[in-house]
Amino acid sequence: MSLVWRDIAVLSQGGRALALSCFFLVLAASLFPFAVGPDTKLLSAIAPGVHWLLALFLAVLHGERIFVEDEQDGSLEQLRALGFAEGSLMFSRIVAHWVIAFAPQIALTVVVDIFLGAGLASAGQHMLSLLIGTPALSCLAVLAAALTLGARQSSLLMIVIVFPLMIPPLIFGVSAAADSGSAALMLLGASSLISLVIAPLAGHFALKAALK
């Protein structure tokens, strides 16, 4: 638990990263009416897709820094020397990434929906889909960060790795947010659960290779 708190404290950079998430969401959401036009019907129809695209961008926005600083300043070495396994380093960073990227998004769902002219009724559905699906995005972002640790052009690599892997949660997430049918929501939950098992496991090997 102390590791999770430490990672949240370090990655949130004294709250600046949380503020970045909030500003990004509000500003990006406010641009959609300008880009698409003031047609509230159209805006509310694309609202699920907008929520989930913003989620993808947030995942990558905070994904890059997950391990880099700690690797460069020697913190990862110290954490390993303290006996923290690679899997627990992965898991705590997945939690920290989710708190920094997606907790603000879930809290601001209603605000984004107001910009998009979607009703409060649909905001609940959007929030539920984000709550269930975003852990998968955090897992994939942290896994990609572990895989690209120490690589040159790691930002480019990260985008290339992470966006294709995020397509299934994106599809399930948008359908779960658009429609209250339970099938998409269950598939979304399943992708989060599978990611929560696979990402720490795969990340274990990725970090091991990076720390060699």
Add this chain to the structure above:
Amino acid sequence: MQATPLDQPLLSAKTLRIDRGGRTLIEGLTFDLRAGEQLVVRGPNGCGKTSLLRVLAGVAAPAAGTLTATSVGYLGHRDGFKDTASVACALKQWCALARQQNPALDEVLAQVGLADRSLFLVRALSAGQRRRLAIARLLLRKASVWVLDEPFNALDSAGRALLTQAFETHCAAGGCIVMALHEDIAFDGAKTLSLGEAAA
């Protein structure tokens, strides 16, 4: 520090092989370190001193062989402190991670000569002071095995004396030390492992 029977090695390496960049640096390394013992690893640049210490500290895995160690305190080239944290906060955070209850921060900071710097940001410290801070963390960790990579780097003569004193206290208290040192730094009373010669 954990109580360990005197005849039980605190650190035991068996037929270790260490690779780096696809090249084998060290092969078939076997040694035991018991309470009170010090091992100095020497050798030219690139012979694998740091790679060996990273393996001994549990940071990296050996390519082959087994390693058993009790609690390890590691002092590497990079110290793992965030520039934007205060000295006291940085130490507290690492103590929390090492599950150290009520660490004697003030006492240890005074011991390493940073008593008046506890509210300073880490970025305001000089290289030597950062090294002293890393030594403070090592002292607070209360590990039985110290793995130190060029521990005297950046330290002034007072810092070196302080560290040598800490070595003596640690070994007298039943700990052991492995450290990498440059050829030109004399260090008496310790076993020596010469890597360059072993590899040649």
